[in-house]
Amino acid sequence: MSEIDVKEVVREKYSQAALRVRGAGSSCCGSSAARESNNPITSNLYEGSQTGEVPEEAMLASLGCGNPTALAQLKPGETVLDLGSGGGIDVLLSARRVAPNGKAYGLDMTDEMLALARKNQQKAGAENVEFLKGEIENIPMPDNSVDVIISNCVINLSGDKDKVLSEAFRVLKPGGRFAVSDVVTRGDVPEAIRRDMLLWVGCIAGALKDTDYLTKLAKVGFKDISIEPTRVYNIEDARVLLTGKGIDVDAIAPQVEGKFISAFVRAVKPKLAD
Numbered sequence: 412m413s414e415i416d417v418k419e420v421v422r423e424k425y426s427q428a429a430l431r432v433r434g435a436g437s438s439c440c441g442s443s444a445a446r447e448s449n450n451p452i453t454s455n456l457y458e459g460s461q462t463g464e465v466p467e468e469a470m471l472a473s474l475g476c477g478n479p480t481a482l483a484q485l486k487p488g489e490t491v492l493d494l495g496s497g498g499g500i501d502v503l504l505s506a507r508r509v510a511p512n513g514k515a516y517g518l519d520m521t522d523e524m525l526a527l528a529r530k531n532q533q534k535a536g537a538e539n540v541e542f543l544k545g546e547i548e549n550i551p552m553p554d555n556s557v558d559v560i561i562s563n564c565v566i567n568l569s570g571d572k573d574k575v576l577s578e579a580f581r582v583l584k585p586g587g588r589f590a591v592s593d594v595v596t597r598g599d600v601p602e603a604i605r606r607d608m609l610l611w612v613g614c615i616a617g618a619l620k621d622t623d624y625l626t627k628l629a630k631v632g633f634k635d636i637s638i639e640p641t642r643v644y645n646i647e648d649a650r651v652l653l654t655g656k657g658i659d660v661d662a663i664a665p666q667v668e669g670k671f672i673s674a675f676v677r678a679v680k681p682k683l684a685d
């Protein structure tokens with residue numbers, strides 16, 4: 412699949428997800444939310460105290476694989492950019508952390524997600540928030556303008572990760588932090604298994620291998636790079652995700668167990684004197 416085809420498939424998938432959340436809101440049943448409640452990747456990412464901070468629709472639209480705002484150590488006055496902001500949950504949580512003088516931007520390419528995010532912003536009454544339309548491979552922001560880049564399960568969807576990482580580096584201020592949740596792989600995973608597993612996590616363009624992620628971040632200029640596992644998926648998680656998809660889960664168990672993880676990826680853009 413070409414990069415453009417991948418993008419169109421991803422856009423269509425998340426357009427449908429956004430519309431499902433809006434449908435759930437209007438029918439008051441909540442069961443048709445964007446994500447399934449038993450999904451081992453997307454469920455239970457936020458603590459009770461955080462769920463109260465954002466509108467319910469933003470929580471229902473959450474399709475991430477981590478909780479970057481909990482790990483990013485945001486400070487009042489900072490400018491934060493969320494790559495692939497979806498329904499806006501991490502932007503709204505960040506906006507509270509950087510208030511009163513800071514600002515949180517969300518960037519997304521899918522119109523329906525942007526509409527949902529802006530509706531959630533209105534419900535939350537968040538004024539230090541702006542949602543931008545655009546692609547994470549061509550970030551519509553000036554050089555050296557952002558203190559912290561967050562992202563939640565989006566970079567794994569991109570067909571051009573080198574471009575995403577170099578764009579992130581470009582817009583960060585010197586000393587700025589990259590603080591991203593993502594699905595990554597560890598060790599050797601046979602290509603056929605990788606394809607099946609990436610389908611179950613919806614990562615059509617593919618998760619990066621942890622060592623490749625480190626290499627790519629270093630190549631664009633980041634330092635202090637680390638990858639910290641936040642969830643390690645086992646065969647029972649695979650069973651939940653692959654049931655009914657025609658895959659013999661037990662047969663692939665040895666090649667799957669512990670090799671797909673959600674991780675918190677950190678890096679810093681060097682200061683000019685570094």
Ligand SMILES: C[S@@+](CC[C@H](N)C(=O)[O-])C[C@H]1O[C@@H](n2cnc3c(N)ncnc32)[C@H](O)[C@@H]1O
Pocket residue numbers: 418421422425426472473474475476494495496497498499500501518519520521524545546547548562563564565568569
């Ligand atoms: C898995 S969802 C995650 C949404 C949000 N970060 C969250 O945690 O709920 C992926 C989001 O990224 C957006 N997206 C995917 N690829 C993108 C790209 N190349 N440029 C901009 N947005 C993208 C999709 O439209 C979708 O809203």
